[in-house]
Amino acid sequence: MRHGIRFQVNKMLSQVLRSSLFSAQSLPPFRARSFAAVARHQQEKRRELFDRVIRVDHAGEYGADRIYAGQMTILANSGAGETIQHMWEQEKEHLRLFNDLIDRHRTRPSALLPIWNVAGFALGAGSALLGEKMAMACTIAVETVIMEHYDTQMKALEVDDSDEGKELLEIIKKCRDDEEHHHDLGIEHEGMDAPLYSIATCAIKTGCKIAIAIAERV
Numbered sequence: 001m002r003h004g005i006r007f008q009v010n011k012m013l014s015q016v017l018r019s020s021l022f023s024a025q026s027l028p029p030f031r032a033r034s035f036a037a038v039a040r041h042q043q044e045k046r047r048e049l050f051d052r053v054i055r056v057d058h059a060g061e062y063g064a065d066r067i068y069a070g071q072m073t074i075l076a077n078s079g080a081g082e083t084i085q086h087m088w089e090q091e092k093e094h095l096r097l098f099n100d101l102i103d104r105h106r107t108r109p110s111a112l113l114p115i116w117n118v119a120g121f122a123l124g125a126g127s128a129l130l131g132e133k134m135a136m137a138c139t140i141a142v143e144t145v146i147m148e149h150y151d152t153q154m155k156a157l158e159v160d161d162s163d164e165g166k167e168l169l170e171i172i173k174k175c176r177d178d179e180e181h182h183h184d185l186g187i188e189h190e191g192m193d194a195p196l197y198s199i200a201t202c203a204i205k206t207g208c209k210i211a212i213a214i215a216e217r218v
């Protein structure tokens, strides 16, 4: 009986030994896991993240510039004109910041900028044609989506301690704060009292989310 147990134990030990030898042989050489390879992989991942972030944010700020251009075409001389002009000036500054990032990081801009141009202007002018309150409702809807979008990006960038990562994070934080200010101005100017507010803002938010998903890739 004892002899039988010893035989079983020896058999198991030899199986374990054989399987560990097999595993060791199947590991890639140590050189393939060198620090240089790991660093290169991280650099590529960072590059992909930065490209995606800068491309979509540049497209978004470009679209925002066109929205306010459209609204000002209709409402420049209205009671909301001064507020819209103020928000537009801040969007121009955001676009300037992302134009600069596009140049310095050599990021390919969205191939669909002509579409964002037309769509942004049409949304701005179209909402303004429905009145000052609808123009402000449009701002509330757009900025709500953009704030969420920037919050998600900030979470992804907070773990990056490179100088480039910190700079990008600071720029996004600044834009995000301004977008919140625009959102609040939209509420102050009675955007939520616009006719069919829920339906209109739901449609605009959906459009913005689709545009963001496309602009990250194209």
Ligand SMILES: [Fe+2]
Residues within 6 Å of the ligand: 061, 064, 090, 091, 094, 175, 179
């Ligand atoms: Fe902006």
Ligand SMILES: [Fe+2]
Residues within 6 Å of the ligand: 064, 087, 091, 143, 178, 179, 182
């Ligand atoms: Fe904004």
